Amino acid sequence: MKSIHKLIIALSLTAGVSVTSCQKLNVPPKNIFTSDVIFNSQAGIQSFLATLYQDLPIEDFKYLPSSADGAGSGGGYGFLHGGNDWTEFYNEAGAIGEEVGPWSGFNIGGGFGFWPYGDIRNVNIMIAELPKHATQLTQTGVDALLGEAHFLRAYYYFGMAKRYGGVPIITVPQDPGASLSTLQVHRDKEQAVWDFIGAELDLGYKMMPATSDAGRANKYVAAALKSRAMLYAACVAKYGSTNFVDGEAHTAGFAGIPASAATAYFQAAYDAAKLLDGVYSLYNATPGDKVQNYVDLFLKPNSPENIFIKQYSKANNTAHSWDATMSPRYFTADALSRSYPTLDLVQLWGNLQVTNSDGTPKRFDNRADIQQGLEPRLLATVYFPGATLRGLTFDMQRGIYPSFSGTAAAEVAKQPNSRSYILSGDTKTLYQGKQVIGFTGPWTGGDELTRTGFYVRKYVDYNRVQATVGLNSSVQPWIDLRYAEVLLNRAEAAVELGNAGDALADINQIRARAGATLYGSVDLTKVRNERRMELAFENQYYWDIKRWRTADQVLDRAHFKGLMPYYVYDENKYIFLAEPELFNREYTFPKQSYYEPIPGGEISKNPNLLPNNPGY
Amino acid sequence: MKKLISIILAGMAVLAISACTKTDNYDGPNASFQGNIISTAGGNLPTSSGSTQIKLQQIGWTTPQTIPSKFDGTFEDTKLFKGGYRVIPTGGAFWPVYDTITVNIAQGTRHDFTVTPYIVIKNFTATLTGTTLNITYDIDAPIVAGLPTIKDTQPYVNTTKLVGTGASIRDFSDVNAVTINKDFIDMSAAEKSRTLTVPNLIPGRTFFVRVGVRLSDSYNSSNFSNIIEIDVPK
Secondary structure, three states, rough: OOOHHHHEEEEHHHHHHHHHOOOOOOOOOOOOOOOHHHHHHHHHHHHHHHHHEEEEEEOOOOOOOOOOHHOOOOOOOOOOOOOOOOHHHHHHHHHHOOEEEEOOOOOOOOOOOOOHHHHHHHHHHHHHHHHHHHHHOOHHHHHHHHHHHHHHHHHHHHHHHHHHHOOOOOOOOOOOOOOOOOOOOOOOOOOOOHHHHHHHHHHHHHOOOOOOOOOOOOOHHHHHHHHHHHHHHHHHHHHHHHOOOHHHHHHHOOOOHHHHHHHHHHHHHHHHHHHOOOOOOOOOOOOOOOHHHHHOOOOOOOOOOOOEOOOOOOOOOEEEEEEHHHHHHHHHOOOOOOOOEEHHHHHHHHOOOOOOOOOOEEEEHHHHHHHHOOOHHHHHEEEOOOOOOEEEOOOOEEEEEEEOOOHHHHHHOOOOHOOOEEEEOOOOOEEEOOEEEEEEOOOOOOOOOOOOOEOOOOOOOOOOHHHHOOOOEEOEEEEEEEEHHHHHHHHHHHHOOHHHHHHHHHHHHHHHHHOOOOOOOOOOOHHHHHHHOOOOOOOOOHHHHHHHOOOOHHOOOOHHHEEEEEEEOOOOOOEEEEEEOOOOOOOOOOHHHHHOOHHHHHHHHHHHHHOOOOOO | HHHHHHHHHHHHHHHHHHOOOOOOOOOOOOOEEEEEEOOOOOEEOOOOOOOOOEEEOOOOOOOOEEEEEOOEEEEEEEEEEEEEEEEEEOOOEEEOOOOOEEEEEEOEOOOOOOOEEOOOOEEEEEEOOOOEEEEEEEEEEOOOOOOOOOEEEHHHEEOOOOEEEOOOOOOOOOHHHHEEEEEEHHOOOHHHHHEEEOOOOOOOEEEEEEEEEEEEEOOOOOEEOOOOOOEOOO
């Protein structure tokens, strides 16, 4: 009996399963977003775009250009957007002499293997899908979003073109089931990639509206980026055709552009920059206090100078740590600083008046007097000895001379052990009741106090209370594109095109706001120096010396200097000596670093990416 | 029950032991490649660290590897996988070689490369006066047309026979560099006959000295002289 029951149960189960098994399971999965869910509404598209914007190759506060020297040991490198990316001092500025930092030399040339084809695929899907949803989004809505997609795609390709030169241009979502030979796309020529970027940004300019939410692109963002990108291409053509590393990729046009293309690119950069004429203006809310004005330019969210910004939020776990890592612990709640502006950068504004005509160091009653007569923009870019922040003073002091005689040059040339100064490894040591080194350094005991006598001021939020200035708590936006850069792009292109008159007007707008004396005429050197001064620490100069192809001369066994303040005890005065920065590191740019190597992992997936760039 | 467990354990033990008996049927990296980088000016090309190297790319693989040249212009790598390789000398300071050759590398494979140096340093002398070293040498170029600009020239001083870029005492070496920044073709006969001085050598020590001429080629590479041993008397 029992076994019959079992048999019946088994039979009915089999029958039941075999009957229902013929019905196809055709229920839309609830855990996968189909294209209708995303592309039928602005809200869906916004969530799709959020990732694409977050992944843009914007070299912001958090950008780590390399994994060398322990950078990124906290978790990842490259373009970061996590909750604990607090190593801002591993910056490009610290590898090229704007600052000296934790890099042990110029060792960031290999990059970090940036390869954003995943994001590009998402943009390609967007471009393919959007036209199918015109009913829900209206044709105008579709066009505006398509323009935005072209802008995003251009930005990703720009991030690759400046690193690798020619890369495969992929404009449609590839089918993963396609044959390997169609999926393994060859490199395009460098010139083709720059032309593609230009054309994409033209589409962006044509299709996007004139205004947008902060953090999103509009037509002028596309134009501004175009001026930056075309200037890069123009310089690769002009300077890269005389200073290059020979190799297969160069001969084939994957790394390098014919010199004859330069003029057209300079013209494109100039024309794109001119489109912003009258739409944006330089921040000048407090013209009576030019230092404060220049400081606020980087902190005021509604500045008319901001073209494209990247925002951060504590709630979303994306805050950065600029405030806690650019100033020493003395001014903050935790963390430390590790990269410091060089005297070489400061002297772009002219030599500091620290030496008398007979070569002896000038005596100052007060540290802060060093700042007298300096350009407001310089004081707003770099914290000098005697400056104040959050009620405390930058009391930089390298040591004490019981007495000082002779010239500055003779003193600096002496071997350290034959100098008569008193130094200390900590801030507690006193000499005749006077503190030997400042709370803010400089010292050689570590690198959490300045090695150069200066600290970064740009972007530092002076309004915050010290107790709140901790890691991952800064939310001031990164200004990726600001009008001053567009003016500088325009001026540089104009000078290269032989239109120095236009360049003079652009440069003088910038100098007037900066509180500098106006120029009567400009040449290429002046335009380039203005760019270095205006855009210091903004991750521009690294790419500037690469596109000007001057990096191998600027960084040829280069050593950088600091300005060391000393107290002269018997005179009760301060003196300043220009000395090698305290770690005296050497920086050399190998010529192959004008291009980064195509990542090895990508080459093994796709051997058609060979030949790799020359020298790799 | 106990019996069952012991059978299972025994079975597992047999499986565990037999699972490890598979052998790797690929050969280890037991091939080697060695040879000389011969200068057309005679002898081996004198080199230093971090410049001249042999680049090898195994056929069928995408990532190249390199064998750095030793200071005497020889190279050797004894841990290579057997197979066909495309090889080429690179890194300067010699006229670029564009033709890769294919070599079947097995145990004891030898190959000599011949290169034309940019600059040849001749008549190199180093004599001591007290603790000051006086160096004289002539620079010559086998091929003048199209030669990269000459950047500078300097002595390299070290306490071991390994002396050159990246292996020298800065205060005796880099500090005494002399900038030239001229094309060879524009240099006068007097400029091609160089003298350098290295003051304040330490008495009672032995130093090894050579000179280098640096060019603005793709690698900012240097041509070197031979190495002279100097004993500074106490």
